[in-house]
Amino acid sequence: MNDSLRHVWTIAKRELGGYFNSPVAYVFIVIFLLLNGFFTFMLGYYFERGQASLAEPFFSWHPWLYLFLVPAVGMRLWAEERRSGTLELLLTMPIEPWQAIVAKFLASWIFLGIALALTFPVVITTAYLGDPDVGTVFSGYLGSFLLAGAYLGVTEMMSALTRNQIIAFIISVVAGSFIIHCGREPVTNLMNGWAPERLVDLVKSFSTWYHFLAFQRGVVDIRDLLYFGSVIGFSLFTTSVVLRGVRGA
Amino acid sequence: MITVENLVKEFGSKRAVNGVSFTVQRGEVLGFLGPNGAGKSTTMRMITGYMPPTAGRVLVGGHDVAEKPIAAKRLLGYLPESAPSYPDMTVHGFLSWAAEMRGLTGAARVDAIRRVSTLCFLDNVLQQSVDTLSKGYRHRTCLAQALIHDPDVLVLDEPTDGLDPNQKHEVRQLIKNMGRNKVIIFSTHILEEVEACCSRAIIIDRGQIVANGTPSELKARSELSGTVTLRVHGVAAETVRGKLANVAAAGKVTVDGDTAYVNARVFPRNRAISGELANAIARVVAQEGWSFDELHTEEGRLDDVFRSITMPDTAKSGA
Ligand SMILES: Nc1ncnc2c1ncn2[C@@H]1O[C@H](COP(=O)(O)OP(=O)(O)O)[C@@H](O)[C@H]1O
Ligand SMILES: [Mg+2]
Numbered sequence: 001m002n003d004s005l006r007h008v009w010t011i012a013k014r015e016l017g018g019y020f021n022s023p024v025a026y027v028f029i030v031i032f033l034l035l036n037g038f039f040t041f042m043l044g045y046y047f048e049r050g051q052a053s054l055a056e057p058f059f060s061w062h063p064w065l066y067l068f069l070v071p072a073v074g075m076r077l078w079a080e081e082r083r084s085g086t087l088e089l090l091l092t093m094p095i096e097p098w099q100a101i102v103a104k105f106l107a108s109w110i111f112l113g114i115a116l117a118l119t120f121p122v123v124i125t126t127a128y129l130g131d132p133d134v135g136t137v138f139s140g141y142l143g144s145f146l147l148a149g150a151y152l153g154v155t156e157m158m159s160a161l162t163r164n165q166i167i168a169f170i171i172s173v174v175a176g177s178f179i180i181h182c183g184r185e186p187v188t189n190l191m192n193g194w195a196p197e198r199l200v201d202l203v204k205s206f207s208t209w210y211h212f213l214a215f216q217r218g219v220v221d222i223r224d225l226l227y228f229g230s231v232i233g234f235s236l237f238t239t240s241v242v243l244r245g246v247r248g249a
Numbered sequence: 250m251i252t253v254e255n256l257v258k259e260f261g262s263k264r265a266v267n268g269v270s271f272t273v274q275r276g277e278v279l280g281f282l283g284p285n286g287a288g289k290s291t292t293m294r295m296i297t298g299y300m301p302p303t304a305g306r307v308l309v310g311g312h313d314v315a316e317k318p319i320a321a322k323r324l325l326g327y328l329p330e331s332a333p334s335y336p337d338m339t340v341h342g343f344l345s346w347a348a349e350m351r352g353l354t355g356a357a358r359v360d361a362i363r364r365v366s367t368l369c370f371l372d373n374v375l376q377q378s379v380d381t382l383s384k385g386y387r388h389r390t391c392l393a394q395a396l397i398h399d400p401d402v403l404v405l406d407e408p409t410d411g412l413d414p415n416q417k418h419e420v421r422q423l424i425k426n427m428g429r430n431k432v433i434i435f436s437t438h439i440l441e442e443v444e445a446c447c448s449r450a451i452i453i454d455r456g457q458i459v460a461n462g463t464p465s466e467l468k469a470r471s472e473l474s475g476t477v478t479l480r481v482h483g484v485a486a487e488t489v490r491g492k493l494a495n496v497a498a499a500g501k502v503t504v505d506g507d508t509a510y511v512n513a514r515v516f517p518r519n520r521a522i523s524g525e526l527a528n529a530i531a532r533v534v535a536q537e538g539w540s541f542d543e544l545h546t547e548e549g550r551l552d553d554v555f556r557s558i559t560m561p562d563t564a565k566s567g568a
Contacts, residue, residue, distance in 0.1 A: 003352075006349075006352075010346065010349045010350055011350075014335070014338070014346050017337075017338070018335070018337050018338075021337050021338075022337060084333050084335075084336070085329055085330075085331045085333035086333045086334065086335060088294070088299050088327075088329040088333065089327070089329060089333055089334070089394070091298075091299055092297045092298060092299050092322060092325070092327045092329075093322065093347075093350045093351070094319045094322040094323045094352075095319070095350065096319070247299055248300060248301055
């Protein structure tokens with residue numbers, strides 16, 4: 001195996017082990033599944049709708065679920081390394097810092113992916129009750145996974161800014177709220193009136209909301225893929241800049 | 250093997266390290282001494298490539314740490330100041346992770362873990378989770394991590410901090426033994442440690458090197474070095490002072506105590522002849538028929554040197 005990949009894998013394995021060695025992982029997964037069930041079946045009027053679709057009752061809640069749950073998963077990524085001093089150990093290993101940044105991202109993303117995959121009973125229920133469009137279910141899951149990745153990228157960056165996990169959590173939720181809300185009506189309504197339409201569209205295009213909406217409807221558009229890819233890429237790059245500051249300052 | 254050239258580190262407007270230069274060869278154990286906040290840890294962080302220097306450069310095995318960080322880091326083992334490790338892992342898991350990060354796999358990894366766990370006395374706790382270990386074990390777990398790839402260069406920041414006296418002794422022995430065919434730089438503020446295992450010591454104060462030499466060279470800088478102390482009984486203190494002051498090689502004489510016991514310290518008139526001083530005093534003692542139970546020449550004390558160098562305003566008066 002190539003050296004870089006081996007380093008990424010070694011670090012990611014340790015991070016994943018960190019999740020599953022502690023009860024926190026299991027608690028998190030249970031909460032995630034319970035909330036999903038609650039939103040889908042209680043608030044989503046899943047049965048009352050009489051439709052074999054997951055978009056409205058299931059996926060549409062994910063931006064709100066992830067808003068809190070992704071920061072809970074990612075808050076420790078760098079804050080804990082900084083607090084305990086292991087950052088010094090990790091970054092004096094013969095690796096490039098980006099390998100650690102990517103590895104930590106991947107480990108947490110895989111963990112979120114596992115939690116997401118465990119929602120499969122919802123799909124089975126839908127398939128049992130009706131005849132859902134497989135493509136739409138697939139694109140919904142893909143979109144949801146990418147959405148989680150985007151929040152995770154932001155959380156990883158916020159986590160590098162502080163030694164305190166709680167602060168990392170709070171600023172991640174704030175940053176996450178911002179990137180959802182900047183495309184939603186309360187904000188666009190505020191801007192409508194005075195701002196030129198192109199500016200409103202630009203702000204909207206930064207929001208996770210609309211990009212995720214397309215996936216829920218079964219549309220996998222290259223522009224939406226690029227959007228999520230660049231949010232993740234930008235966050236990881238910014239993380240490397242923040243870490244450089246942490247080491248130098 | 251390690252060359253440090255004009256290293257400077259600024260934090261905002263504060264210069265934590267201010268123009269530090271030295272070289273260390275294979276086979277040397279270099280002790281890094283200095284009061285808290287002197288810049289020892291900061292210097293070590295720059296040597297290990299954790300912190301980029303504001304100015305100057307570090308070469309490890311010929312590799313510039315800033316330009317070829319990976320090549321330099323491969324040669325290095327590092328024990329950071331607080332001996333951090335991942336609390337959620339077992340000792341074995343942690344060492345195994347460190348081995349893998351260093352490119353050791355399969356049998357090489359198994360051997361490496363066995364070697365360092367014996368070396369650092371971790372055999373009994375390998376399956377224990379790090380956060381259940383006592384401080385001494387946690388410390389040695391991190392030390393074991395630094396040794397896992399049998400590096401040519403070891404940088405140890407306060408390797409005996411928080412250990413009990415037996416553990417301190419063991420770690421010192423370890424450093425001394427390994428120092429024969431490696432380069433070791435370790436920081437401490439325990440002076441006996443320097444005498445116990447260093448071939449050379451650097452004293453650093455407010456970011457600058459203020460002394461650099463073998464432990465005996467440094468001790469010779471002590472104002473007590475070369476003085477002769479004498480303890481006699483049954484003689485009046487003033488008589489002792491009077492007789493000793495008449496010795497040709499003697500300079501200042503101080504005495505204290507009463508007739509039961511008199512402690513006298515005789516400074517040589519001239520440092521170069523301090524060997525003769527003890528002889529001359531022994532003759533006086535014999536002539537006068539004093540009964541004595543101590544007579545010896547001071548080598549000098551590192552702590553005096555340390556204090557007089559690092560607290561120039563208060564302690565320099567007699568130097
Ligand atoms: N990350 C940092 N940010 C700001 N100041 C620092 C930082 N690290 C160390 N210093 C300052 O630099 C000086 C030297 O610190 P350090 O190298 O830790 O000293 P030592 O290890 O000799 O006790 C201290 O005054 C310390 O407060
Ligand atoms: Mg220190």
